[in-house]
Amino acid sequence: MKKEANITIHINGQKIKATKGELLLDVIRKQGINIPTLCHFEGKHSDYPCRICIVYDENSKSYIPSCNTRITEELNITTHSPELLKKRSMLLELILANHPDDCLYCVKNNACELRLLANELNVDQRRFHTKEIAFNTDKSSPAITREYAKCILCGKCVTICNEVQKCNVLQFNNKGKQSRIEPEFGKLLYQSACVYCGKCLQVCPTASLYERENISAFFSSLGNTAQKTISIFSPILEFDQAITSLNKTARSRENHTVSILRKSGSNHVFSLNPAIDLYLYELLNEFKATLKENKTLISTFCPSAELYIQKSLYNENIKLSALIKPIYFFQKMLEHIYPESKFQLHEFTTCVAQKHIHAIESVKDKNYAYTVRELMKIKQTTSYGNNSSNVKTDEPFHLFSALSYLPFIPGGMSEAIVRMLSLENNAANNNINFDSFRNVENFGIVKITLHQREYSFGIINGMSHIKTALETWENRLPAFIEILACPNGCYYGGGASKENQNTEFKQFSKQWFEIFDQTLIRYPQRNTQLISLYQEIKEKQSSDSSLFYIQKEE
Ligand code: SF4
Ligand code: SF4
Ligand code: SF4
Ligand code: FES
Structure with a gap:
């Protein structure tokens, strides 16, 4: 009130x-x-x-x-007042006294708040110099770089990591000039409990925390004529503010991402949606198998949530989904379609943790993930390539279902399972209240009944609620649990535009469900062209089981 x-x-x-x-x-x-x-x-x-x-x-x-x-x-x-301006400028000059001034080469460059503030406060020279301290740069993680020399000790990363995400990775260590913010015992990020959600990158005013950029890998892929450069983008990008603000008059939001990637010189451009169709198709099978075992299946769609569970929680009644990430579906399908070709996948996403996933999972064929910030940098540099007026994604992956939009939003994965289940059971959807899946603020259970059978779905919206939710549900675990580490889902991911954070979830989800409602193919099972292609590959590989399961070492 x-x-x-x-x-x-x-x-x-x-x-x-x-x-x-x-x-x-x-x-x-x-x-x-x-x-x-x-x-x-x-x-x-x-x-x-x-x-x-x-x-x-x-x-x-x-x-x-x-x-x-x-x-x-x-x-x-x-x-x-003139006096206040003088004082603020002086305070800023003192902060800048030991700050590196390699702005020209700095990854943050024009987006650095320190630099913008220096301009605003008319600080145009270095009057104070303090003795330089040889700080190291932590590049241990394939997802995040930590440049200690550029830290101004504002503590925002500590707040978001410890109080919003409740990961408790970062803390103030040492005193005085040696003060620094780092994981406990001065560990490297890779050795810490960090799950690479990237939320800290979004609040860091300087380039002290930023994503490990892969832009040079993208350009070397383009320069390598012996392989195809395949760009795949998350549908969330269609709504990201960096992209939607580019050209308000374009015919559809998707055009921006597709045309940026076409102009970049990519050989093929696909959206991730069709891979998610197959992911959901197999997730339903996995869910049904886990029901028979009387266990709870936890979705691993969100890599940060998966890492969190792997690092900190164990419960023998819980089974982590064994499905590989949707992007690897493309790898398998493309290997089938282009058996003779070499190709490299470049994934454009709001998810910083995907960088980690590619680094650990794509050992044989190195693939890369890029944030929206990197995409914008690529856009600045590239305006060549053919077909930039072709704004449709490439065949044969141009068709996908409405449900492929759902997993990016809290409750979406559960809603998708329920919709697929009811299609299989020929049950009418209209007595299911889907709003109850879409409005879970922190965590909650949604129960539905299909053909006299009750199913329960646990929805965890934000990493900070994982522990409490699992403790609360300990004695009566739901049949399925989905978690998105970033509160309100991937639109607010660490690799998304900072501006997205100012959009209310209600406003974003309204647009998201509009696109969901407008998509003609409703269910993955009805994406017949894709499913036939998938069956074809399975037959060729004489495999009855999912091609999506993580290959466990013998
Ligand atoms: S990426 Fe996430 S978990 Fe890691 S330090 Fe940043 S906020 Fe914490
Ligand atoms: S947000 Fe950036 S500048 Fe602020 S304390 Fe963290 S690393 Fe340092
Ligand atoms: S919620 Fe989405 S963006 Fe955030 S870590 Fe999970 S998958 Fe990545
Ligand atoms: S003390 Fe107020 S913004 Fe830093």
Whole structure:
């Protein structure tokens, strides 16, 4: 319930009504006044506050950090003055005193908040130099790079990792000039409990945390005429703000991604949807087999959630899905279609953890994953290639079902299973309330009855709820559990545009279900062309079982 304004303060001479306990920064911003911040994030404060957000309070005759001041008494605030500008600039200059100035070659470049702030505060020279400390760069993970020298100790990554994702990977270590934020005992990221969700990359204001870029691998693939460069994109990209903002007048959202990838020179462009059709088709089989064993099947669609479960939880009644990730479906299908050709897969996704997956799983044929930020960089560099006006994905993978959109959103995987089950059982869908799958905020169980049989589905929306959900359900586990590590799903993934975070989930999911409703083929089982191709491969390989199962070493 909205609290009533019960205190009057002055901001730049104007009387403003506020509520006791409100954050001064929020009240100032509500007036449309821009106050710069660096370390402020979700109401948490860094152990090393930057104080860039200071304002002047005439009543106490003091400079106060607006991001750390709750309104409890009357204030008389000045937000901008030559003196304040000087102080903010000075604070920034001190932060920059030991910051590397290789901006020209920095991966963050024009997106660096420090650099933008220097411009805003008119800091155009280095007046202070502190002794350089030889910080290392942690490149142990194939998904994330940690450049310690560029860390300004704002603590945002600690907050998001420990309090939002509840992974507890990062912490403040050491004191004074040697202070750094790193995993416990100074471990490398790869040795830590990190699950590569990438949420910390999105909040880091500098290039201290960023995705391991694979752009040069993409260009060398293009330059290698002995192999085909195959680009596959996640359908979430059709909605990503970096892409949708490119050209509001294009005929459909998909056009942007397809045409960027065509112009890049890729030999083929596919969307991930058809692979998800087959993934769901096999997931249903796996689900039915697990039901017979009286066990709970946990989906491994989300690589971060899978890693989390593998690293921290064990329950003998729970079976992790053995299906390989959808992208490897393409590998198998393409091997069948182009038996004589060499090719390399390049996956464009909002999922940072896919970089880790490719590094550990594609040992033989090295494939790569790219975030939306990398896609935008590729776009800047490439505008060649044929067929850029062809905005359709390539045959024979141009058809896919509506259900292939579902796994990217919390509850979607369960909804897809229920819809496929009811098709198989010739049961009408119209007495199932699918909204109950779509509106799970943290975690919850949805039960449905089909042909007098009850099925229960556990939905976990965000990594921070995995432990509590599994503890809560311990004595009565649902038949199927799906987890998306990023709260509200892949649109908010670590590799998505930062701007996506400002879109309300309701607004995004409305668009998502519109595209779902408009897709003509409703079920993977009815994607007959694809299923026949899959059966053909199975026959050729004399395999009765799924080609999707992870090959376990003998
Ligand atoms: S990638 Fe995720 S788990 Fe790893 S440090 Fe960042 S927020 Fe924590
Ligand atoms: S790594 Fe980035 S987000 Fe984390 S404390 Fe350093 S500058 Fe801030
Ligand atoms: S929720 Fe989606 S983007 Fe986030 S880690 Fe899982 S699969 Fe990747
Ligand atoms: S933004 Fe307020 S102290 Fe850093």
